[in-house]
Amino acid sequence: MRPRTAVIPVAGLGTRFLPATKAMPKEMLTVVDKPLVQYAVEEAFAAGIERIVFVTGRGKEMLADHFDYTPELEETLRGRNRLDPLQQVRGLVPTAGCLIYTRQNEPLGLGHAIWCARHLVGDAPFAILLPDDLVWSGPEHAPVMQQMCDQFESLQQPMVAIMEVEQQETNKYGILDPLEGSGGNAVLVQAKGLVEKPAPQVAPSRMAIIGRYILHPDIFSLLGKRQTGAGGEIQLTDAMAMMMQKHPIYGFRFQGTRYDCGDKVGFQMANLALALEQAEMRSRLLPFLNTQLGQWSVHSTAS
Numbered sequence: 001m002r003p004r005t006a007v008i009p010v011a012g013l014g015t016r017f018l019p020a021t022k023a024m025p026k027e028m029l030t031v032v033d034k035p036l037v038q039y040a041v042e043e044a045f046a047a048g049i050e051r052i053v054f055v056t057g058r059g060k061e062m063l064a065d066h067f068d069y070t071p072e073l074e075e076t077l078r079g080r081n082r083l084d085p086l087q088q089v090r091g092l093v094p095t096a097g098c099l100i101y102t103r104q105n106e107p108l109g110l111g112h113a114i115w116c117a118r119h120l121v122g123d124a125p126f127a128i129l130l131p132d133d134l135v136w137s138g139p140e141h142a143p144v145m146q147q148m149c150d151q152f153e154s155l156q157q158p159m160v161a162i163m164e165v166e167q168q169e170t171n172k173y174g175i176l177d178p179l180e181g182s183g184g185n186a187v188l189v190q191a192k193g194l195v196e197k198p199a200p201q202v203a204p205s206r207m208a209i210i211g212r213y214i215l216h217p218d219i220f221s222l223l224g225k226r227q228t229g230a231g232g233e234i235q236l237t238d239a240m241a242m243m244m245q246k247h248p249i250y251g252f253r254f255q256g257t258r259y260d261c262g263d264k265v266g267f268q269m270a271n272l273a274l275a276l277e278q279a280e281m282r283s284r285l286l287p288f289l290n291t292q293l294g295q296w297s298v299h300s301t302a303s
């Protein structure tokens, strides 16, 4: 059985990107030519997900508009015979009924946002994608959620995408404590524990949870206990740690590069890396970058 529903939480305020996100959802920030949320939606559908539950908040209406028809724009493009962009904007609209919206009325944390989707997910395994984490898998690998769904088909146990981070960065992530003998370089790492944002001195490993999950619906009753954790928020990681009494949880080492688009530098890196993937942009960007690098290395030598 593969997950058929994905939850994409999009209620965050995006304070790290102010003033850009004052009136615009942070998930609409553009990487090259697509908003972040579109990368997550395309990844979910590519994995065979059939419906997506967005957990939104006030001021996020633009997200729903992005995935809806735009009759005036389409009419204009058709009139000008601009068929490629016309196809692009029409291709953005999934079959009616496949996108579902609910609101997280209070900012109580990621765990609470996921809990808000409980009635819409129902009683089956489901996926979660955090759009801030953009994972580029390149042409040689399947998108991460597809990689995970393929694993899930045989494993049938909850799993989270993981990657190694620097020791001093553990306090930015959920960290997986591997079961003895389960770490190494294995693709699947069974967890003995999960800790949200541990300080580097006490982190059980450097295996960080990245924003891709496949979970059983049992998680909802645990999230419903509303226990707060790191930062005083209801944490998904804490509920998963509780869930381990019932189901083993696995970390999945995915193929691809993850960009932290919730951070200004990570966001710039994503833009640059994805632009360089396109031959036409690459041929114009590389000379520019070479010039910039020359200038900045002169500056840094001077300082």
Ligand code: G1P
Binding pocket: 110, 130, 133, 172, 173, 174, 175, 196, 197, 208, 209, 210, 211, 235, 236, 237, 262
């Ligand atoms: C959230 C999760 C954290 C995870 C991270 C991945 O944290 O709580 O466990 O490692 O996403 O991006 P946030 O980045 O929302 O603080």
